[in-house]
Amino acid sequence: MTKHEHIVSYKTIITVWLLLLVLTGVTVGASRIDLGALNIWVALGIAATKSSLVISIFMHMKYESPVFKLFLLIALSVLAIFVGLTLIDVLYR
């Protein structure tokens, strides 16, 4: 196990927090506009951006070794494929 302590500055933490708040506002705003088939993509796009910020900064994935990043990427890619293939049904029904 690699021993490293990475201290994230208050400035970064607060910036990310504010960004998350803004994105939450965007989520609420976007839910009030009907974009048809784009609704799902906008919602998922915002959610993915928010979770990326949390995982990379708050959960320190940004500072981890490449193998962990690769594993996370595999997991997220599989999830994206699951969602995408499900949409093939939902969007073309």
Next chain:
Amino acid sequence: MANATTHTPANRGFLEKSGRYGGIFSWIFSTDHKRIGLLYFWCIVAFFLIGSLLGALIRLELFAPGRTIMGAQTYNAAFTLHGVIMIFLFIIPSVPAAFGNMILPLQLGARDVSFPRLNLFSWWLYVIGAAMAVTALFTGGGPPDTGWTFYVPYSVGTTANVSLAAIAVFILGFSSILTGLNFITTIHRLRTKGLGWGRLPLFVWTLYATAWIQLLATPILGITVVLLFVERVLGTGLFDPSLGGDPIMFQHLFWIYSHPAVYIMVLPAMGVISEIIPVFARKPAFGYKAMVISSLAIAFAGSLVWAHHMYTSGMSDTAVMIFSLLTFLVAIPSAIKVFNWLATMYKGSILLDPPMLYALSFILLFSIGGLTGLVLGSAATDVSVHDTHFVVGHFHYTMFGGTGMAFFGAMHYWLPKIYGRMYNKKIATIAWVTIFVGINVVYMSMMVVGVQGMPRRYYDYLPEFTALNRVSTCGAWVLVTGLLMMFVNIFYGTFRGKSVGSNPWGGATLEWTVSSPPPPENFEEEPVVTHGPYDFKKAGVV
């Protein structure tokens, strides 16, 4: 790699280990992977016997049209319970949790898995989940009657005790996830010196591919049963169209896990076969790299085909076409495995010992299951046979003829290593013949009667289906006889059989270099691997 000495009955390796606890507590609180593997093994065997009994009762009910031995509601509960027990408590943990735990660290030259306590916790989760599933039978509104798939809207509306069964499945899922996590970490971090990725036994590779599916797909099952629970308790309308929900979404969520789960069941089984065949053909495995790639390809492609269970559900035609295409793609890596097993045996010095007999029957029965799967994977033919007994016959060929036979093969192959005692090979062979005949009679009749139009899960049937149902039920009696013979022989052999040396089959992988039963810490000193897993000459066992 020299053979170690045989333990005398007075010195029984890890079976004699005296730790902090004695008696039963030395087992249920043990963090030794071999003991945990055996705990899983005996629990799984017990549940298999209960599931088999239920299966035999279902077949007896179908011996004749109308009521034979049970009422319609009992019949619904019986097939639900048979499915839940066989899927969640037997097949999914069968090879990976039982034999994966026993053998993986030994094959890697490790002292244990990466997280031994987490491993014990996984077993406890399995037991707790199993206990809750059993409790669901006798509490609430009666035993669940939804079938093992818990399809909405019926599962939301039924008064049967579906909620507790759903929580049980949730807990069992976590057991599976944690085992997968443990195995991935162990394979990455605890390989001994000289054991590069290109020298890993194929069983390890299949456990690795399986562990990824367990890790990535099982959480979706957890989410699905939680949503079902929420729907039942709070009536949120997630799957109710009148409240803006989508019942087909439940089927998607359920099968996103449950189809990859088919590969959780069958990939480690393929790994067992890949271990047995080179040893009993006395030849290195043909196409090692292709076997490795096909394991990973099955895990990946197998995760993308779930909606082939849903062609008649009302999902979009585009989805039907795409999922049908993806389904056919999985046949390619599966066929690579079958051809490579056959090529391994070609011109080999084949020994027909019991493990090999099970491996050979796996290839035939799994191929029948796989090829009939293509009938179901093709949307046009699936519409005709969907929800008929053809489907029941098909998946029993893959699951019982496939994974079941591999589990029995693994039992006959590795239990002499674990217990240091050999069963009676003659009885084992007779039991194998009986089981093989039984399986074919039961499930081939089911497939034929299914093509003729008999629906699955129906309590009653038309008189013209009587003859084949009777044949199938008679086959079940043959099958049960064979199973009893096999288990009594294994049980007797395990505790009373003749002592065996460290390498009774002449294997070249690391587990055969330690004594039988293995020592508590597996290896006296860290082994160094100098040859491939099936290089019998360099291992000095030819």
